Amino acid sequence: GENVEQHPSTLSVxxxxxxVIKCTYSDSASNYFPWYKQELGKGPQLIIDIRxxxxxxxxxxxxxxxxxxxxxxxxxITETQPEDSAVYFCAAPRGGxxxxxxxxxxRLFVKA
Amino acid sequence: DTGVSQDPRHKITKRGQNVTFRCDxxxxxxxxYWYRQTLGQGPEFLTYFQNEAQLEKSRLLSDRxxxxxxxxxxxxxxxxxxxxxxxxxxxxxxxxxxxxxYFGPGTRLTVT
Numbered sequence: 001g002e003n004v005e006q007h008p009s010t011l012s013v014x015x016x017x018x019x020v021i022k023c024t025y026s027d028s029a030s031n032y033f034p035w036y037k038q039e040l041g042k043g044p045q046l047i048i049d050i051r052x053x054x055x056x057x058x059x060x061x062x063x064x065x066x067x068x069x070x071x072x073x074x075x076x077i078t079e080t081q082p083e084d085s086a087v088y089f090c091a092a093p094r095g096g097x098x099x100x101x102x103x104x105x106x107r108l109f110v111k112a
Numbered sequence: 113d114t115g116v117s118q119d120p121r122h123k124i125t126k127r128g129q130n131v132t133f134r135c136d137x138x139x140x141x142x143x144x145y146w147y148r149q150t151l152g153q154g155p156e157f158l159t160y161f162q163n164e165a166q167l168e169k170s171r172l173l174s175d176r177x178x179x180x181x182x183x184x185x186x187x188x189x190x191x192x193x194x195x196x197x198x199x200x201x202x203x204x205x206x207x208x209x210x211x212x213x214y215f216g217p218g219t220r221l222t223v224t
Contacts, residue, residue: 006154032211043116043203043215044155051211089154098168100145100213102154 002027002094006103013080014111021088021106024072029095033066033073036089038105044089048075080110114138116206116216124222125194132190133219137206144187145213146179147203148172155203161187194223 003026013019025033031052036044050057050064050073057064061080066073077084090103117136125131137144142163147155158177160168163184173179176194181187191198201220205213 004154034212036215041217043205043217046212046214049212091154098143098145098160098162098210099157099170101157105152105154 002099002101004090004092004101004103006090006106008106009104010107010109012109012111015080015082017080019075019077019080019084019108019110021075021090021108022072023074023090023092023103024070025092025101026071027092027095027101028071030092031095032093033064034091035062035064035075036091036102038087038089047088077108080108082110082112084108085110116204116214118202118204118216118219120219121217122220122222124224127196127223128193130190130192131194131221132188133202133204133221135187135189135204135206135216137185137187137204138208138214139185141206141208141214142184143207143210144181145205145207146187146189147205149201149203149218158189191221194221196223199223 006023034049037047038044061078063076087105087107089105093100119134144161146158149155159179161181176192179189201218203218205215207213
């Protein structure tokens with residue numbers, strides 16, 4: 001089957017704290033795992049991604065980790081800032097095709 | 113700005129009317145995707161083009177929906193005989209590698 005589950009659906013943190021969002025996928029042939037940030041009235045923006053041959057990738061305050069055995073990957077945001085408040089989506093391509101399956105999203109609130 | 117552009121940004125139409133949306137991808141990107149996003153959900157894949165060839169269509173794309181990319185550059189998505197259930201944000205994305213997808217701002221359709 002093809003499914004990407006994301007949790008939590010809502011996350012509220014204090015400015016400066018860390019935030020972690022988790023996703024699981026079902027297609028073992030998936031080999032690319034992006035994370036998108038969507039602000040109100042805008043399209044999703046790619047913020048970080050990881051390919052299946054790597055376990056972790058970091059870009060300044062954001063990082064993504066991948067566990068292929070367990071079929072899950074996570075987004076980590078450290079030192080959160082109010083401008084990190086947005087909806088975050090994970091995604092995974094369906095193996096053998098061009099379709100990308102998105103999670104349902106996590107609404108992150110960073111309180112100043 | 114050389115990002116993905118979509119036109120119009122908003123469309124209000126009466127049930128039963130036909131609507132057409134346009135997407136202009138990033139110029140060197142030969143891959144183009146259409147998605148539909150409803151409130152509180154992640155983008156749902158509709159269709160994929162590589163150059164002018166439509167290589168994959170979701171079963172969400174009923175016979176009232178048609179997409180074209182005649183010269184491998186811009187793409188159009190037409191919805192015939194619109195229904196209230198078609199109300200959503202229609203997103204276009206383009207890619208050079210087939211991995212990273214860059215989204216436009218979307219067209220918000222409201223069917224009254």
